[in-house]
Amino acid sequence: MGGSRYEKVQGALHGVGVSVIGGAVTTGGAAIPLLFTVNLVMFKEMGFFILFTALWGVFFSFVQLVPVLMVCGPVGETGDIRALVRRVRGAPSPPESSTTDAGTRAV
Numbered sequence: 001m002g003g004s005r006y007e008k009v010q011g012a013l014h015g016v017g018v019s020v021i022g023g024a025v026t027t028g029g030a031a032i033p034l035l036f037t038v039n040l041v042m043f044k045e046m047g048f049f050i051l052f053t054a055l056w057g058v059f060f061s062f063v064q065l066v067p068v069l070m071v072c073g074p075v076g077e078t079g080d081i082r083a084l085v086r087r088v089r090g091a092p093s094p095p096e097s098s099t100t101d102a103g104t105r106a107v
Contacts (some may be wrong), residue, residue: 005073011064020061027054 003011027050034047077083086092 002011003076005070005075009070012068013071017062021058024054024058027051 031047031050031054035051036042037043037047
C-alpha cells in the first residue's frame with residue numbers, strides 16, 4: 001500500500017483507531033470498580049495500575065506515536081510485505097500514483 005506518511009497514518013487511524021479507544025475504555029471501565037474498594041488495598045492498587053496503564057497506552061499511541069510516524073514514518077512501499085514478495089519473485093511493481101506528501105493528488 002503506497003502513499004504518503006499522512007495517508008498511511010490516516011488509514012491506520014481509520015482502521016484500528018476505534019478499536020484501540022474501545023479497548024482502553026473497556027479496560028479503564030473494568031478498573032473503576034476496583035478503585036472504590038475500601039478494606040482491600042491490593043484491589044485498589046490493582047485498579048490504579050490497570051486504569052493508568054490504559055490511559056498511558058492511549059496517550060503514547062495517539063499523542064506520541066502518530067505524530068512521530070507522520071514526521072519520519074515509511075513512505076511508498078517501504079515496510080510493505082507484499083512489495084517485498086513481489087521483488088523476491090521478480091514481478092514488476094505497480095505504477096506509482098502521483099501524490100504529494102500532503103495527501104493531495106498532483107495534477
